[in-house]
Amino acid sequence: MKKYLNNAEEDKNDENSVDIDKTNDDKLVIEDQNCNNKKENINFISVLRVLAIVSIMWGNMVPFILNSLGYDWYPLQFVRYFITNPLAIMQDFNSLGVMIFFLCSGFIITYTAQRESLKEFIIKRIFRIYPGLIFSVISLWIIQRICTLVTGEITYWGSFGVKEWIYGGTLGNYFIGVPNVINGVTWTLIIGVMFYILCGLTYYFLKTKPLIEILLMMAICMLSIITASSYGRLWYGVASSVSYMVILIFGQILYYYWSKRITLRTAAILLLINYYIFIKKIAFFSPEHYVGPNYMAVSFMYAFFLFIIGILINDKIRLNKTTKTVDKISYSLYLNHLTLSQLLIPLLYKNLGYDISLLITLGIVVIISVFQYKCVELPSNKLAKKLSKYTNT
Numbered sequence: 001m002k003k004y005l006n007n008a009e010e011d012k013n014d015e016n017s018v019d020i021d022k023t024n025d026d027k028l029v030i031e032d033q034n035c036n037n038k039k040e041n042i043n044f045i046s047v048l049r050v051l052a053i054v055s056i057m058w059g060n061m062v063p064f065i066l067n068s069l070g071y072d073w074y075p076l077q078f079v080r081y082f083i084t085n086p087l088a089i090m091q092d093f094n095s096l097g098v099m100i101f102f103l104c105s106g107f108i109i110t111y112t113a114q115r116e117s118l119k120e121f122i123i124k125r126i127f128r129i130y131p132g133l134i135f136s137v138i139s140l141w142i143i144q145r146i147c148t149l150v151t152g153e154i155t156y157w158g159s160f161g162v163k164e165w166i167y168g169g170t171l172g173n174y175f176i177g178v179p180n181v182i183n184g185v186t187w188t189l190i191i192g193v194m195f196y197i198l199c200g201l202t203y204y205f206l207k208t209k210p211l212i213e214i215l216l217m218m219a220i221c222m223l224s225i226i227t228a229s230s231y232g233r234l235w236y237g238v239a240s241s242v243s244y245m246v247i248l249i250f251g252q253i254l255y256y257y258w259s260k261r262i263t264l265r266t267a268a269i270l271l272l273i274n275y276y277i278f279i280k281k282i283a284f285f286s287p288e289h290y291v292g293p294n295y296m297a298v299s300f301m302y303a304f305f306l307f308i309i310g311i312l313i314n315d316k317i318r319l320n321k322t323t324k325t326v327d328k329i330s331y332s333l334y335l336n337h338l339t340l341s342q343l344l345i346p347l348l349y350k351n352l353g354y355d356i357s358l359l360i361t362l363g364i365v366v367i368i369s370v371f372q373y374k375c376v377e378l379p380s381n382k383l384a385k386k387l388s389k390y391t392n393t
Contacts, residue, residue, distance in 0.1 A: 041314065041315075041317075042314060043314060043317040043318070043319050044307075044310030044311060044313070044314040044317055045104050045107065045108060045310070046319055046323060046324070046327040047310065047317060047319070047323060048100050048103075048104055048306065048307065048310055049100075049101065049104055049327050049330050050323050050326045050327055050330065051097070051100060051306070052096075052097040052098070052100035052101045052104070052330075053097065053101075053326065053330040053333050053334060054097070054326075055093035055094065055096050055097030055100070056093070056094055056097035056098065056101075056185075056334065056337075057333065057337050058092065058093050058094075059091055059092045059093050059094025059095075059097065060094060060185075060337060060338045060341060061337060061338075061341045061345070061358065061361070061362070062075075062076055062092070062358075063076055063092040064092075064094075064338075064341075065341055065342070065345050065346070066354070068342075068346065069345075069346060069349060069354065071349075071354055073354060076092075079092075080092070085293075087298075087302075088292070088293060088294075088295055088298045088299075089298070089299055089302065090289065090294045090295065090296060090298065090299040091294070091299075095296065095299045096299045096302055096303055098188060099247055099299060099300050099303035099304075100303045100306065100307070101188070101334075102188075102191075102244070102247040102248050102251065103247065103248070103250055103251040103254070103303055103304065103307045104251065104307075105192060105195070105248055105251060106195075106247070106248030106249060106250060106251020106252045106254075106255070107251040107252070107254055107255040107258075107307075108251075108255075109195070109196070109199065109248075109251075109252075110199075110206065110251070110252045110255045110256070111255055111259070112124075113199060113203065113206050113207060114206075114207060116388075117388075118200060118203050119388065119391045120388040120391075121196075121199070121200060121203065122196075122200060123384050123387050123388050123391065124381075124384045124385070124388060125193075125196045126384075127380045127381065127383060127384035127387075128380075128381070128384070129189060129192065129193065130170075131376050131377070131380035132331055132332060132335055132372060132376055132377055132380070133169060133170075133171070133186070133189065133335060134169045134170075135372050135376045136183070136332070136335040136336050136339075136372065137165060137168045137169040137182060137183065138169070139336070139368060139372075140157065140182070140183070140336075140339050140340070140343070141157070141165060143340070143343065144157045144158060144343055145158075147343060147344075147347060151347065155343060156342070156343075157182065157339075157343070160181060160182065164181050164182060165182060167180065167181075167182070168180055168181070168182025168183055168186070169182075171186060171189060171190050171193065174187075174190040174237065174238075174241065176234070177233050177234035177237050182339070183335070183338065183339050184338055184339075185334060185335065185337075185338050187241075190241055191241050191242075191244045191245060191248075194238075194241055194242055194245065195245050195248050198217060198220060198245070202216050202217065210256045210261050210262055211262060211266065211270075213252075214249065214252060214253060214256070214270055217245065217249050217252070218246070218249060218270075218273060218274055218277055220242065220245075221242060221243055221245055221246045221249070221277050221281070222277050222280070224238075224239035224240075224242040224243050225239065225243050225277070225280055225281055225284050225285075227239065228240065228243075228284065228285070240285050243281040243284075243285060244281070246274055246277050246278045246281055247278070247300065249274050250271065250274055250278075250304065251307075253267055253270045253271055253274065254267070254307065254308075254311070258311060278297070278300070279297065282296050282297060328373055329366075329369045329370055329372075329373045331373075331377065332368070332369035332370075332372040332373050332376075332377065333365065333366070333369045335369075335372075336365050336368050336369050336372070337365050340361060340364060340365050340368070341361055341365070344357070344360070344361040344364065345357045345358060345361050348360060348361070
């Protein structure tokens with residue numbers, strides 16, 4: 001594993017541009033076009049992404065799995081008693097982690113678009129999402145088949161046919177209004193895809209007139225809420241996903257202010273308008289999270305203020321090796337952790353107990369994620385850059 005990461009380190013240092021959600025250098029470095037091309041480190045994004053993936057993995061690998069096993073675990077009880085319950089943190093940090101990811105994505109994607117042509121933007125986004133997703137689905141199929149051969153028992157995933165697996169690797173299920181039965185975390189990926197599409201449609205304004213671009217994006221989110229119940233189940237699902245983009249728009253607004261493309265007053269007004277849309281989204285699509293004890297807005301506020309703090313202390317942040325490593329493989333970790341936990345922990349739990357099962361599963365998730373990052377993500381990013389240059393010429 002160490003060899004993989006060292007090689008990946010060299011590969012990243014050989015590249016100069018910023019890919020979606022990730023940079024190709026150890027430090028997140030961007031150039032502010034309005035500051036005489038002065039380079040700025042945005043290490044706070046790396047720290048927040050690590051915090052996000054740790055929060056999500058805790059929520060899915062601990063309380064979610066323990067609930068299915070019917071087992072009480074003291075560390076979970078401790079965290080709930082002293083942290084998540086009194087602070088009203090929704091879904092055992094899971095929702096908090098997702099919101100941090102969305103804020104980071106809105107910020108970084110908007111920056112990336114400033115330095116790419118529309119063709120580059122589209123090609124790199126496709127190669128950012130799909131190769132890793134497809135690999136995670138294939139690796140899951142192989143592992144669950146091995147488990148079936150070893151135990152003689154058909155796994156949950158073994159009951160699905162080719163169609164469901166194709167949907168799982170393409171996100172096609174969301175376009176026909178059915179859930180993804182292969183990997184439960186992909187609901188956030190389709191939100192990202194829709195955000196990319198809208199960024200592409202508003203690309204001219206995104207690069208030249210940020211105020212108009214933000215207002216257009218907010219109008220689309222608000223329209224999705226207003227019309228969600230008007231055109232059947234399929235549109236309701238699409239509208240629900242579109243409405244989540246309001247969180248990414250918060251990240252966009254913060255980027256535009258950070259890069260001095262809008263004033264503080266304009267940013268404050270836009271944030272207030274967007275917050276209004278966010279609350280309307282919760283009240284309409286998730287009324288159970290509009291009221292207590294699981295307030296979605298409370299978890300969002302934690303994520304938002306962590307993001308603000310990150311911006312304010314960014315110059316003082318220094319990344320250690322662990323943070324850099326987890327940041328690099330965060331997308332692969334996100335794709336693999338839930339499915340492998342659902343598959344392996346219950347299987348191992350029968351003979352090893354939860355603690356050992358969790359550690360073994362976590363190790364397998366990390367190993368597969370490192371391999372996926374090195375052998376799938378990095379080559380895909382390089383291929384996307386070559387294709388982008390070819391289409392431009």
